[in-house]
Amino acid sequence: MIQTITLLVDAYRELNAKKLFWITLVLSGVIVAAFACVGLDAQGLKILWWSFPIPMFNTGTISLALFYKFVFVNFGAALWLSWAAMILAVVSTASIIPDFVTGGAVELSLSKPIGRVRLFLTKYVTALLFVALQVSVFSVASFLVIGLRGGAWEPRLFLAIPIVLGVFSYLFCICALVGLLTRSTIAALLLTLLFWIFLFILNAADTATLAIKTDMAGRMTAQEKRLVRQQSELERREHWARDQLNERAKADAAAKGEPEPAPGVWTIEQLDAADPTLPNVRAERGRIEKQLEESKDNITQLRRWNDGFVIAKTIFPKTTETTGLLERVLVSDEDLESLAKAFGGDERRGRRDPDRPDNDLETERQLRSRSVTWIVGTSLAFEGVVLFLTCWIFSRRDY
Amino acid sequence: MTATPTSAVSSSPRAAGWAVDLADVAKTYKGRIHALRGVSMKVGAGEIFGLLGPNGAGKSTLVKILMTVISPSRATGTVLGHPVGHKPTLARVGYLPEHHRFPDYLTGAQVLDFYAGLCGVGRADRRKRRGELLELVGMSRWGATRVRSYSKGMRQRIGIAQALMNDPDLVVLDEPTDGVDPVGRRDIRNILLEVKRRGKAVFLNSHLLSELEMVCDRVAILVQGVVASQGTIGELTEGRQRYEIEIADPRPPIEVLRAIAPDLAAAGKLPGGEAIEHTPAMLRVATADAARVQPLVDLIRSRGLVLQALRPVRPSLEDLFMQAVTDPSTGHVLDPGAADDKQGRAARTGGGAA
Numbered sequence: 025m026i027q028t029i030t031l032l033v034d035a036y037r038e039l040n041a042k043k044l045f046w047i048t049l050v051l052s053g054v055i056v057a058a059f060a061c062v063g064l065d066a067q068g069l070k071i072l073w074w075s076f077p078i079p080m081f082n083t084g085t086i087s088l089a090l091f092y093k094f095v096f097v098n099f100g101a102a103l104w105l106s107w108a109a110m111i112l113a114v115v116s117t118a119s120i121i122p123d124f125v126t127g128g129a130v131e132l133s134l135s136k137p138i139g140r141v142r143l144f145l146t147k148y149v150t151a152l153l154f155v156a157l158q159v160s161v162f163s164v165a166s167f168l169v170i171g172l173r174g175g176a177w178e179p180r181l182f183l184a185i186p187i188v189l190g191v192f193s194y195l196f197c198i199c200a201l202v203g204l205l206t207r208s209t210i211a212a213l214l215l216t217l218l219f220w221i222f223l224f225i226l227n228a229a230d231t232a233t234l235a236i237k238t239d240m241a242g243r244m245t246a247q248e249k250r251l252v253r254q255q256s257e258l259e260r261r262e263h264w265a266r267d268q269l270n271e272r273a274k275a276d277a278a279a280k281g282e283p284e285p286a287p288g289v290w291t292i293e294q295l296d297a298a299d300p301t302l303p304n305v306r307a308e309r310g311r312i313e314k315q316l317e318e319s320k321d322n323i324t325q326l327r328r329w330n331d332g333f334v335i336a337k338t339i340f341p342k343t344t345e346t347t348g349l350l351e352r353v354l355v356s357d358e359d360l361e362s363l364a365k366a367f368g369g370d371e372r373r374g375r376r377d378p379d380r381p382d383n384d385l386e387t388e389r390q391l392r393s394r395s396v397t398w399i400v401g402t403s404l405a406f407e408g409v410v411l412f413l414t415c416w417i418f419s420r421r422d423y
Numbered sequence: 424m425t426a427t428p429t430s431a432v433s434s435s436p437r438a439a440g441w442a443v444d445l446a447d448v449a450k451t452y453k454g455r456i457h458a459l460r461g462v463s464m465k466v467g468a469g470e471i472f473g474l475l476g477p478n479g480a481g482k483s484t485l486v487k488i489l490m491t492v493i494s495p496s497r498a499t500g501t502v503l504g505h506p507v508g509h510k511p512t513l514a515r516v517g518y519l520p521e522h523h524r525f526p527d528y529l530t531g532a533q534v535l536d537f538y539a540g541l542c543g544v545g546r547a548d549r550r551k552r553r554g555e556l557l558e559l560v561g562m563s564r565w566g567a568t569r570v571r572s573y574s575k576g577m578r579q580r581i582g583i584a585q586a587l588m589n590d591p592d593l594v595v596l597d598e599p600t601d602g603v604d605p606v607g608r609r610d611i612r613n614i615l616l617e618v619k620r621r622g623k624a625v626f627l628n629s630h631l632l633s634e635l636e637m638v639c640d641r642v643a644i645l646v647q648g649v650v651a652s653q654g655t656i657g658e659l660t661e662g663r664q665r666y667e668i669e670i671a672d673p674r675p676p677i678e679v680l681r682a683i684a685p686d687l688a689a690a691g692k693l694p695g696g697e698a699i700e701h702t703p704a705m706l707r708v709a710t711a712d713a714a715r716v717q718p719l720v721d722l723i724r725s726r727g728l729v730l731q732a733l734r735p736v737r738p739s740l741e742d743l744f745m746q747a748v749t750d751p752s753t754g755h756v757l758d759p760g761a762a763d764d765k766q767g768r769a770a771r772t773g774g775g776a777a
Binding site for chain 2: 026027029030031033034037038040041123126127128129130131132133134135136137138139420422423
């Protein structure tokens with residue numbers, strides 16, 4: 025117990041000595057203050073005392089509470105905590121493990137009656153503590169802003185703490201491994217940032233292929249509908265042409281004094297002759313059929329690519345999707361609809377093919393349908409494996 | 424690992440209470456670099472033990488094995504009665520590594536507090552000992568200053584205080600006087616003697632032979648991963664003492680000897696068998712017994728020659744060290760560094776592990 029308390033006190037002292045820790049904290053305060061300055065009224069956006077009228081984006085279209093939650097999720101958590109503050113946290117903590125294992129320092133710690141794994145994990149937790157404190161302060165301040173300004177006391181907002189902490193820990197496990205292997209802060213920092221960029225690209229590729237696939241599926245649905253309509257149009261016209269030909273045959277037979285002929289079987293050429301628009305209708309149907317076939321091929325290919333990216337993402341941590349969990353919790357599907365309306369979703373839909381569904385919303389729905397277990401569970405499994413490997417190397421290495 | 428007493432170092436009267444009792448400690452890096460090749464040694468409670476050797480001899484490796492910083496390839500023995508590598512025992516061991524680096528965000532007092540805390544020392548004890556030890560190492564005024572602003576000597580002093588914070592039964596110090604001024608060195612010597620007086624064992628690793636000579640009860644000389652010699656300085660110099668004779672005569676001493684006793688000069692030894700060596704300034708008789716030299720002295724005086732000086736001389740630790748690191752077949756100093764199979768330097772077996 026004495027040893028654990030000693031290590032935690034040391035962790036606090038280490039954080040306290042880092043200027044970036046305080047800089048990040050001050051910046052967090054500034055951002056929350058800016059957050060509190062922004063509001064929404066019946067006319068539109070309100071910044072301090074100034075109001076900026078925006079039709080469709082006012083308290084008439086979305087509630088004040090939803091506005092603040094949206095700002096917190098999309099700017100506070102997704103931009104500040106998940107990107108800017110995260111970069112500052114990685115920069116601040118990248119030196120923790122290299123400094124710890126550097127010659128002259130590690131011998132002293134290892135020569136004490138404390139297990140190597142416990143020692144290493146405590147150092148690991150020190151870095152997590154950095155982020156935990158930052159996010160906690162930011163979340164408490166945001167909770168107060170949303171409560172006092174938006175009138176919604178939203179305790180689920182504190183989920184930002186484990187979520188952002190989780191995302192940071194996905195990255196820090198790589199930072200710790202590289203720091204241990206190279207004993208270089210620069211190498212640990214650069215490789216962690218590269219890993220993060222790789223995760224970002226992987227996620228972007230997944231989202232892009234999913235969006236294109238969804239768009240293609242929407243297009244295919246529209247093509248199928250058009251094909252059905254074109255087919256019925258063709259059948260209607262052929263029916264009319266057939267009737268015309270039968271009528272003509274009846275008239276010819278009556279003129280010749282022959283008995284009324286039975287309805288004949290007419291060739292396409294005869295039908296086309298009866299209705300000169302038929303070839304065009306048939307050609308249009310053929311074109312739609314061809315487009316549909318192409319769309320099916322494209323979707324098969326996109327599905328293959330997207331499946332590949334999803335498999336790759338299953339192995340690696342999912343930083344963006346983990347952060348997205350906060351939005352899932354705080355912004356419901358109904359909220360999402362009303363936000364889509366507020367941001368002009370109806371107008372966009374009006375300009376689009378009425379046969380096609382709203383692809384953005386559909387992509388968002390598909391992303392939201394991915395299970396929390398898959399997002400967090402596999403990411404934590406990756407972190408666990410890397411952490412186990414790092415602990416194993418640390419425990420077995422001679423210093 | 425079990426304790427296996429070794430007879431080679433059992434000359435000390437301490438039959439029991441060995442603070443360190445090592446047998447056959449070996450460490451091989453990358454399968455070919457033999458840093459340690461079967462080291463055995465004992466350090467008694469209440470004694471200061473000096474470990475010396477050239478660079479790369481394996482001294483730091485041995486110390487790090489004791490402190491569980493390095494795992495041995497093979498080791499039998501105990502530290503404070505527990506097998507080497509037993510972590511809880513380290514609560515009773517104080518350690519100052521060579522080139523140590525304390526977290527620079529801590530003050531001197533916080534350094535003491537932190538490492539004592541890792542040893543499991545309670546808060547009240549830490550506070551009490553912190554003040555006492557800062558006083559002991561002359562750092563009371565600097566306890567609240569961050570270590571990043573300390574000089575090398577101040578860091579060494581804090582390092583020694585750190586090693587004593589847990590009131591250890593065994594103190595392992597790797598180059599404790601490195602970077603310390605003469606006053607500081609004297610202070611550190613006094614601290615070590617005080618630790619010894621309290622019945623604790625001190626395991627000292629140093630290049631400064633004169634420092635070791637002043638405080639160590641016993642020493643071991645490590646060369647290329649084996650103990651070349653080990654014992655008290657008296658034991659190690661036994662049989663190597665000599666008498667130096669200076670004659671007030673313009674001729675070289677050997678010429679004088681040839682003139683007064685040609686048979687002794689030709690034999691190169693006294694009738695009793697004691698070897699006579701000569702330098703341009705003096706004659707040397709290899710004996711520790713003054714009575715053995717008297718016939719030669721009488722002979723010199725009987726020929727009317729003036730005896731300018733007659734003094735017993737004991738080899739210094741440096742002499743012993745140089746002898747240990749010199750290849751007897753070539754007379755050259757052995758290469759520094761560990762024995763490396765690839766470079767073919769593993770052939771040396773002389774000296775023998777004690």
